[in-house]
Amino acid sequence: MKTKLMFLAVVLTAFVLAANFTFAQNNDQKKDCKSKCGTNINHENKTECTTKHGTSEGTLDTAKLLCPVSGETIDGTEGTPIKFTYLGKEYNFCCGGCVKKFKAEPIKYIKTEMLCPVMGETVDKEVSTIVDGVKYYFCCPSCIKKFERDPQKYLERLNNQN
Numbered sequence: 025m026k027t028k029l030m031f032l033a034v035v036l037t038a039f040v041l042a043a044n045f046t047f048a049q050n051n052d053q054k055k056d057c058k059s060k061c062g063t064n065i066n067h068e069n070k071t072e073c074t075t076k077h078g079t080s081e082g083t084l085d086t087a088k089l090l091c092p093v094s095g096e097t098i099d100g101t102e103g104t105p106i107k108f109t110y111l112g113k114e115y116n117f118c119c120g121g122c123v124k125k126f127k128a129e130p131i132k133y134i135k136t137e138m139l140c141p142v143m144g145e146t147v148d149k150e151v152s153t154i155v156d157g158v159k160y161y162f163c164c165p166s167c168i169k170k171f172e173r174d175p176q177k178y179l180e181r182l183n184n185q186n
Contacts, residue, residue: 091122092126108123110130111179111182127157141171142171146163147161148164151163151167153168153172
């Protein structure tokens with residue numbers, strides 16, 4: 025009987041310690057996010073910070089946009105943000121210099137997985153071409169040929185999806 029009671033006490037203690045550790049780790053993660061970017065944790069992906077803040081109407085307040093190149097806050101005090109659409113997604117920049125850097129090497133600044141504009145597959149950062157001063161990435165060299173024949177066809181299709 026003493027053995028069963030001791031075993032139960034050990035199991036219960038282990039359970040309490042594991043739950044406490046998980047709770048502490050989650051709290052540390054939220055604090056770390058708050059200190060890194062000054063915002064709350066994104067509840068959809070608990071490891072990423074977010075600068076999006078919801079309103080009571082369920083819309084997003086984009087007053088705290090960040091330039092993907094410089095990381096500076098774009099709040100309109102330094103002028104109107106410069107907008108550039110890349111593969112169907114609109115990005116905001118603090119200045120023209122940042123737009124130029126982005127166009128030259130977008131993969132450095134896009135934090136999500138990039139997909140080939142032709143096939144929709146994951147891109148290979150070594151397979152790329154430049155069209156109208158903007159670098160585009162592809163899954164394979166044959167997609168480059170298709171894209172270069174009619175880039176507007178693929179870009180318009182992406183713009184219509186978003």
